[in-house]
């Protein structure tokens with residue numbers, strides 16, 4: 001009897017340090033995680049040490065929200081969208097900010113205008129009726145923003161579906177030629 005109890009005690013003693021080691025490990029891990037994120041925020045003002053990739057560009061915007069970032073307010077970042085993808089182009093403020101040559105592209109998904117050159121009339125994501133070549137042109141511009149060292153993708157814009165009976169935007173007379 002005494003031997004069984006002694007054995008039990010021994011077993012308990014053996015188990016105890018294991019459990020506390022595990023809980024200590026968990027507490028340690030929690031601190032490491034906390035320091036990782038807090039440290040990142042304090043040093044880089046980003047929770048992920050400045051990492052920008054497919055795990056961080058998960059924001060969604062409605063068109064009205066996107067409008068708030070059209071470069072008119074110098075205190076805010078500048079966003080633009082092309083065919084649904086939203087990019088932060090704040091570092092291109094000279095182009096997209098107020099008075100910039102491409103200010104009309106900021107705060108909106110103007111995919112159509114990129115390939116038609118209708119910078120007044122085609123500031124829309126409506127790509128219906130575009131040629132294969134023009135659609136390739138849009139893909140080209142997306143790549144431009146994706147690969148640009150100063151810009152980065154931050155999410156997607158949530159467009160309302162275009163009603164089937166909505167008229168396709170007409171060609172404009174003021175079209176700017178494609179970049180030479």
Ligand code: HEM
Pocket residue numbers: 092095102113114115116117176177178179180
């Ligand atoms: C459909 C027509 C056009 C579109 C959509 C377009 C769009 C753009 C965009 C998005 C940029 C990049 C700005 C940045 O760095 O973020 C750019 C740059 C530039 N664009 Fe245009 N552009 C067009 C036509 C033209 C034309 C006709 C010219 C000249 C006659 C021109 C001259 C330039 C120059 C010089 C730059 C800066 C240099 C460079 O990045 O190559 N663009 N354009």
